[in-house]
Structures are given as structure tokens and as C-alpha cells.
Amino acid sequence: MIHILVVDDHPAVREGTKAILETDSEIKVDCLNPPYTIETVKNVDFLPYDVILMDLNLGDINGMELSKEIVKHTASCKVILYTGYEVEDYIEEAVLIGMHGAISKTEPKEKILAYIRHAVEDEIVVSYKYFKELLLHQKTKAIDSQVENGTLTDREKAILQEVEKGFTNQEIADSLHLSKRSIEYSLTSIYNKLQVGTRTEAVLIAKSEGIIE
Numbered sequence: 001m002i003h004i005l006v007v008d009d010h011p012a013v014r015e016g017t018k019a020i021l022e023t024d025s026e027i028k029v030d031c032l033n034p035p036y037t038i039e040t041v042k043n044v045d046f047l048p049y050d051v052i053l054m055d056l057n058l059g060d061i062n063g064m065e066l067s068k069e070i071v072k073h074t075a076s077c078k079v080i081l082y083t084g085y086e087v088e089d090y091i092e093e094a095v096l097i098g099m100h101g102a103i104s105k106t107e108p109k110e111k112i113l114a115y116i117r118h119a120v121e122d123e124i125v126v127s128y129k130y131f132k133e134l135l136l137h138q139k140t141k142a143i144d145s146q147v148e149n150g151t152l153t154d155r156e157k158a159i160l161q162e163v164e165k166g167f168t169n170q171e172i173a174d175s176l177h178l179s180k181r182s183i184e185y186s187l188t189s190i191y192n193k194l195q196v197g198t199r200t201e202a203v204l205i206a207k208s209e210g211i212i213e
Contacts, residue, residue: 002120003048007032007063008055008082013105017053017082020109027113034059041066046074051116053082054099056090056177064097064179071098078119085177088130093182100124152211156190159183160212164203 004021006029008014018029032044036058046052052070054063067079081087081094081102090102100119103112118125126134152160155176162172169187173180191197194205206212 002027002050002116004029004116005032005046005049005052006030006082007036007052007058007066009034009036009058010055013055017105021113023109024113036061036066038066038069041069042073046070046077049077050120051100052077052079053103053116054079056081056083056085057174062173062179064093064099064181067094067099068097078122080115080119088127091124091126091130092134093179095124101126152190152193152206156186156193157206157212159186160190160203160206163187163199164207164212 004027006014006017008017008031014031014033018031021027021029030049038061052067054067056063058066063081063083067081070077070079075098078100079098080100081090082105083090083102084105087102087104094100094102100122101115101124103115107115115125158176159172162175167175169183170180172178173183176183187199187202190202194202196202196205203212
């Protein structure tokens, strides 16, 4: 029997996921109801669960932040990002904080259950396309490491566009469906690439060099 906990701020998603997955006799599903806060998570016993399906946006908090807290204190429980956004955009960050990858809510039951069973075995499933792109990225990164590269990624450009509008890190995170920590990391990378120390300088340099409009 695999015991799963669903963490999602939409009641229909929680109950729908439970109903779908429990059609498999080897699956038992519980749902964690709001509020979702770090304090709440600290008071929940996650030891009975083999897998947690964690939504990305949980109102005032990001599912990534909650997952870090859970992984820190309950290493035996596998946490999977359960999202309606593009999975490939979050797999790397999810794994780096200790989660067992990400899966889309739109996948059929069979694929979700297969992913869960792999996670229980401490395995992560990724698409061939994503894995190939990851290898190519690592190869390119290794070649470019000998030369200082000031080119901003598409994500960094999008973040700068939001910075120009005067948005805070949290507002940018909400707008781009990323964690606040990801925004902070990206801004540090932007500052290093553009050789600046402030948000204003970064925007001015990026606009003057045509990096953003």
C-alpha cells in the first residue's frame, strides 16, 4: 500500500485527485486542508506518508518553500511537485531542494501512478527531450566556463522586465510562477553578468544594450 498526501489549495483538485488515484487498490490518499504555512507544516506528522503531491501556488506561500521544510524534517517522505504549469521549468529547482521531480496535473492516472511508484523507489522520471536538452546545456556550460559570458537567459530577461515595472521580488515570483528564492538567485546572476550592484543599474544597462526593450 502506498500512502499519499495531496497538498493543493483547490478543494476540487484535492478531492478529484484522491478519487482518481484511489481507484487503484494499492493506493490510499489523504488531503491536507488549508491554511498552508511553515508553522502548520511543522506541526504535521508526515512520517505515515510515502509520497506528497505538492501544488506550486498555495495562496500566500509557494509549494517549493513548504517542500523544503518537509524534506528537511522528513527525509523518508518523497515530495513531488504537482502542477498545472510546464513541468520542465521546475524539475531542476525541485530536485535541488530535495523534491523528487515534478508531474503535471493533466497527466492520466496511469502516468501519475507510475511516477509515484518510481519516486517511492527513489527514482525520477524525465522526458527524453528534457534529458537531452539538459545534457546539451551542461556541455555548453562547460565549454563557456572558460570565458565570462554576460548573456542573460530568457528567464532573467523576463525578470528584468518585471523589475523595470517596479515589482517586488515576491510580486515577480507570483507573476512568473516561480519561488521568491529563485528570483533572488536570478537577480544575483543578472548583477554578476551585467557587473552592476542594484536593480536600477541592471535595468539601465540592459535597456542601453538592447537586452530588454
